[in-house]
Amino acid sequence: MAKLPAAVVGIGQTKHDTKRDDVSIAGLVREAAVRALEDAQMTWSDIDAVVLGKAPDMFEGVMMPELYLAEALGAVGKPMLRVHTAGSVGGSTAVVAAHLVQAGIHERVLTVAFEKQSESNAMWALAPKIPFQPTLVAGAGGYFAPHIREYIRRAHAPDHIGRKVAVKDRISALKNPYAHLHMPDISMETVEQSPILWDPIRFLECCPSSDGACAMVLTSERVAKSASKSPAWIKGTAIRSEPLGLAGRDEVNPRAGRDCAKDVYEQAGITDPRKDIDVVEMYVPFSWYEPMWLENLFFTDEGTGWKMTDDDSTALGGSLPVNPSGGVLSSNPIGASGMLRFAEAAMQVRGTAGEHQIDGARTALGHAYGGGSQFFAMWVVSSEAP
């Protein structure tokens, strides 16, 4: 047996918003799935299997919601899987779906990820009680702020970097009709004037809390070659996990992220990521994570990621555009956020990214992370057929 080629032939997403009270949970996932099927020029009956991903069930208060969503996602009579790997889940769900094709089990797989965060309060759902410890963490920002402070200390990064990413991604989001936040008036000043939530993270340096879903149709080489629109070929997928409680692990530049990147680059034949990759969609829920992940993903040396942000290399017209969609800072339905990164990477190499299309994008990286910077999922997609 050998690993078979796989491709993305259909992509759909919802309009992301604070509160999509015009749709039920089923209506939300269906909106994305129908768009992916239309993009693939397929119908429900073409699909062999469905792989659903989302972050904690407590965000909506529905335990194992794939059961209730079987009808809405056309899964009746088919295999249906439900993935949950914390914030990286949107990415790792796509990876599970890709393996169903690469292993030769199915030829057409629908993969969907969602979160309808308005059903609950995500910040408190992200403040779990850790055994034998007082609950001191209020939301993800409380957990990650010390890591950001440590990054700034190590890299001697100036504090305007966080603000710069916050502005850049919101300006990019203006070109993305599906983005949750459209803030044409955002500026370095308005970010600086916004309150600090968790030192040094300011309100406008945070992702929003969104309702939204993303869906993709993944197929075999045979099916992809007969698709009417150009496919995004999956050149590599990788996942890595490390324990939350391991004493001495580096939470600022986690080894799991580095190992995951090396793995996916090797599969895709990437030797110099800065040169070989045209565009990156990475999971940046707090603006400082752009320079941090640039280093973790080997785009630049340790301690120098902030310089790429500072000299506009990561801007839409830069040498390595990062998050042309507006990223997680502009739309964050948590369970779907990773898949949105993977899908945006695929849109870029298919040439279907609309106004935020990077000209000539042929190779793109999609990246997601989750838990306490301990779960990583990545894929490299390309316009080039195998």
Add this chain to the structure above:
Amino acid sequence: MRDVAVVSFAQAPSRRRVPEANEVEILMPVVAEAVEKSGVPREKIGFTCSGSCDYLAGQPFAFVWGLEAIAAWPPIRESHVEMDGAWALYEAWVLLQEGEIDAALVYGFGKSSPGSIRDVMAMQLDPYYYAPMWPDAVSLAALQARAMLDGTDHTEREMAEVAARSRRDAKANPHAQVTGDFDVDMILAEDYLVSPLRKSDCAPISDGAAVVVLAADDLARSVSSRPAWIRGIDHRIEPHSLGARDLTTSESTAVAAERAGALDDKLDVVELLAPFTHQELILRDALNLKNGSAINPSGGALAANPVMAAGLIRIGEAAARITDGSADRALAHATSGPCLQQNLVCVLEGE
């Protein structure tokens, strides 16, 4: 299809409640036992996959702590399904088909004791039309049992016979929780818990964990004198809406069994995840089982039911029967969702 086998299986003893240990502490010795018994060197394990459910622990990201139990350093290739561990095994089996790795570690774990599992399961239902009525798990199963009694030839006596046989067989299972000699007439004399189900018709509430090691081809042959080869595995889901399906049959089990090639030959052992007696009868019908198959020699879920591990335990128990030479061909089944909504069938053979 690449040859992949179960080469090791270990489980925690199922108990009504294990207050002295959290999930990680329950899991750790079981992982160690399964890996050691497998003979597969740790560095050969190329993938790890688990199944668990946040709603049992009552906190988000409950599975994250499971990672602490498996020595995930240096970082490992690892994934998780919010499903029974049987589906985690399926995901690992898929990856093994690609031929890049030769072994995988699979585990499922859950503590049902912290909450009222019967009520917690109501959170699994359609949040708009079902969940607000809080139909508990036993009541929904009773609805299905009533439909079966009214719509088929099955009787309450047959249900009681399933209960008696399961607990009697479980006497030989050191990990079982409810065991002993129960008289069918005594069971039938019990009061209804939720009509037509009596307490003896229902699985116990259990805390527990299970671990399986999978290995492919030559590695499996080198570590095991008799690997339990996975000859077919398939799973299917049915409508969630109870009114949209015939509760007296299990169509998805029949389809999964056919696609897994289950019915091509005689089955010596059948391990069914049937937490209620009537569900075993429905599953037996769906599989069209002939006489001669030993059904749930472990005692099944009626003897021990650690939710999220119970399906993986069926695969492990069936594999153990192959490996010890008492069976040549076995079927293992797992289920999820209200009234057997989603079902998985795995066919195992000795060489």
